[in-house]
Amino acid sequence: MGKRFGLRASITLVASLLGGAAAASPAADQVRATLEAKYPGSPLGTVTESPVPGIFEVVWGKNLVYVEQTGRYFLFGNLYDMVGRADLTSPRRAELTKVAMDTLPMQDAFARVIGKGERKVALFTDPDCPYCQRLEQAFAQVGNVTIYTFLFPLDSLHPNANLVARKIWCAGESERGAAYDAYMARGAQPDNAGQCDNPVARNVELGRKLNIQGTPYLIGMDGSTKPGALAPADLDAWLNASNRVKAAQ
Template identity: 45%
Template sequence: MNKTFPIALAVLSAMYSAVLPAADDVATTLQKTLTERFPDIKVERVGPSVLPGLYEVVTPSEIVYSDAKGEHLVLGQIMDVKTRENLTQTRWNELNKVDFAGLPFQQAIKLVKGQGRRKFAIFEDPFCPYCQELERALHQLDDVTVYIFLFPLEGLHPGASDAARDIWCASDRAAAWSEWMLNKKAPPQAPECKDTPLAPLAALGEKLRINSTPTMFFPDGSRVPGAIALDKLETKIAATNKR
């Protein structure tokens, strides 16, 4: 074998790499290109994705993917077929971690079961069927403190805001919440009650990019959108409340 061949190959590879733009340069150019082509959408950041040649484009509401030139967009999610992990959702959760200790717990309905040593928070809509499904799972937990932030999605569930107000204004909010979510027993109407946290919580939900209910937050800052099975919820609580 010609000894000069490996050397020549190495030189050619170095030359080829030198003419390719760095990933950071591509991301910067791509962000500019997409911003120009979609002026009504805020492109917050662009970077390489888990798939070679595909770039992750982060907007205020979702992650999409683009080729290096911004000529084609992929509107969908990437899944690891071996683990069945939704990598797009995992990445979104990673980018949107919260300061759990900084949440306004005084604006939450506090549910304590057992000693209440393990903590997490949920943004919920009283008319959301997935929230009601989750509440049935929560009813089986022990040694937890759950902070319920009322987050009625009035556009999807007309009347949810009134129900949330009545629950908040009840003499026993925790009992009123549980009676409604588990037994469909409505609290007394409280149309004159104006002292509710619904407006600031709506603003907080927008800031935290909550676009569906339920959305759960845990002490490590991670989030889980949607209702999950009891065993998975128990595993998540245990993993994020290590003492």
């Protein structure tokens, strides 16, 4: 193997052969045993052969990496089939980041309904995140959605967000949605000290367990996840897909 496999940058490996589904094999089992011996205690998941001879797909915690048979050289990036014109990594990575909606602690969120509210989505949001504010504008435009809102302040980026999040929660069960909307639209903080019993710390810990790196972060009814702010048309399409709703003809 050449030294190029040692590059930890976001490298793209281009495959010139058609990619099939990854499969377990004696060779993959051997690579798994090698990785377990070399990196004890690591979050090692499945190991399967990739479409590229000698390269194996490894689930490493929430990440998807590629490794050669000695377990020394790792490749972080996407594998492309240039003949089939397909990204082979992104669909697999999407499967790894799925979150079952019914596993979320909904008692630590508050629901906001826009329009009929037929489509459902969970949202991890930082009240001082400008991208979250942009996403709220998109929600208002697309409508017909119930948003289960988890307050998830990013203290390292927005030092005041934790206090604001607690104030929003402490506005009371019937007022939380309105308090959140008012802050996101106008910066109007609720008139309380943010000292009530609240789930903000639990939400932050939950986000870490789910490997949420930033906000906004959406979780759909089908378990699919979507980080970042979406344009209204893209948000509408994603909500339809994640709720198994056919787009209007």
